[in-house]
Amino acid sequence: MHIRYRTKQVTGQFRATATGKAGGDATLGERSLRDFCNVKLSWSEFPARKRPSAQAHLGLRGRETQEPTPRSIGYGRAPRFLMDRKHSQHDHNPLTRRKFIGTAATVSALAITAPPLEAQSPDHLVSRPQDAANARLCSLSINGVRHELSVDPRVTLLDMLREHLHLTGTKKGCDHGQCGACTVLVNGERILSCLSLAVSQDGHKVTTIEGLSHGQSLHPMQAAFLEHDGFQCGFCTPGQICSAVAVLEEIRQGAPSAVTLDVSHSTPIDLTEDEVRERLSGNICRCGAYPNIVASVLSVYRRERS
Amino acid sequence: MRSFAYSRPLSIDDAIGAMEKHPDAKFLGGGTNLVDLMKMGVEKPSMLIDITSCL
Numbered sequence: 001m002h003i004r005y006r007t008k009q010v011t012g013q014f015r016a017t018a019t020g021k022a023g024g025d026a027t028l029g030e031r032s033l034r035d036f037c038n039v040k041l042s043w044s045e046f047p048a049r050k051r052p053s054a055q056a057h058l059g060l061r062g063r064e065t066q067e068p069t070p071r072s073i074g075y076g077r078a079p080r081f082l083m084d085r086k087h088s089q090h091d092h093n094p095l096t097r098r099k100f101i102g103t104a105a106t107v108s109a110l111a112i113t114a115p116p117l118e119a120q121s122p123d124h125l126v127s128r129p130q131d132a133a134n135a136r137l138c139s140l141s142i143n144g145v146r147h148e149l150s151v152d153p154r155v156t157l158l159d160m161l162r163e164h165l166h167l168t169g170t171k172k173g174c175d176h177g178q179c180g181a182c183t184v185l186v187n188g189e190r191i192l193s194c195l196s197l198a199v200s201q202d203g204h205k206v207t208t209i210e211g212l213s214h215g216q217s218l219h220p221m222q223a224a225f226l227e228h229d230g231f232q233c234g235f236c237t238p239g240q241i242c243s244a245v246a247v248l249e250e251i252r253q254g255a256p257s258a259v260t261l262d263v264s265h266s267t268p269i270d271l272t273e274d275e276v277r278e279r280l281s282g283n284i285c286r287c288g289a290y291p292n293i294v295a296s297v298l299s300v301y302r303r304e305r306s
Numbered sequence: 307m308r309s310f311a312y313s314r315p316l317s318i319d320d321a322i323g324a325m326e327k328h329p330d331a332k333f334l335g336g337g338t339n340l341v342d343l344m345k346m347g348v349e350k351p352s353m354l355i356d357i358t359s360c361l
């Protein structure tokens with residue numbers, strides 16, 4: 001009979017699972033192992049890592065029972081430095097700055113080489129020899145410059161812009177199309193570059209935040225954001241500005257939104273504050289600079305009309 | 307994201323023909339939903355048929 005057991009240190013009892021010769025499993029729940037199989041187990045028969053501490057077995061509260069092993073975060077074992085931190089209070093295994101930085105660097109290096117993250121690293125994807133056969137040649141106009149690129153179909157437009165062309169003005173926020181930070185203009189319309197495959201933009205004209213300004217002269221929307229303080233941290237700003245530029249074009253073309261009262265195209269759509277807030281609702285700003293963003297967009301709109 | 311083949315047919319007939327050849331392929335319109343699910347490994351098509359050019 002093969003016996004597997006798990007220790008329960010607090011009570012000193014064992015959970016026993018027995019596998020009979022017939023092949024059936026019988027889980028007997030919690031009871032004394034000695035009662036169950038009526039054998040005398042010597043201490044050495046316990047696997048070392050499952051051996052209950054002598055203190056726990058005797059009902060004493062040792063340090064192990066006071067300080068349980070830290071649970072892992074996510075899956076896998078907890079990082080070593082997190083486990084060390086528990087003991088640092090006792091100066092047993094102090095966590096030093098050097099140890100923390102060294103461990104963090106090791107964890108980062110491991111993370112970079114971990115296979116699941118390959119899909120997040122487009123440079124890696126594009127340059128992998130085994131993917132070369134799958135790569136497609138794309139011809140895009142980006143900010144007025146024609147680019148001929150060989151990209152893997154998995155690479156999103158955002159990753160191609162940032163990692164391949166190093167146009168890092170377009171930001172990666174959520175990478176799931178929920179925040180709008182990655183908004184760029186394709187043929188004058190705003191799209192979420194994180195959810196658009198680079199290969200599907202073959203032959204299209206992409207404009208990023210870098211392409212809105214002409215040399216040192218800013219696009220009117222960029223100047224308005226500066227003038228009205230339309231940002232705090234600025235991470236969402238490239239997306240907000242690209243989106244706002246497209247909104248003004250949508251208004252010019254008479255495209256209604258969910259809050260447009262008259263959708264009959266009989267009168268031109270007036271860009272009100274409600275319209276701006278609705279049309280820019282896909283661009284989230286966690287600094288909450290919305291009043292100034294709305295003011296920026298409205299100022300450009302009014303200036304264009306006058 | 308799993309590796310997949312990408313095709314961009316120019317006509318509806320070509321798109322349907324490609325789907326018949328690859329039953330586990332997916333049509334790609336814009337990608338808002340499908341690309342997100344592919345990133346998370348929920349959708350694992352062997353081929354994407356981009357139908358934006360034949361609309």
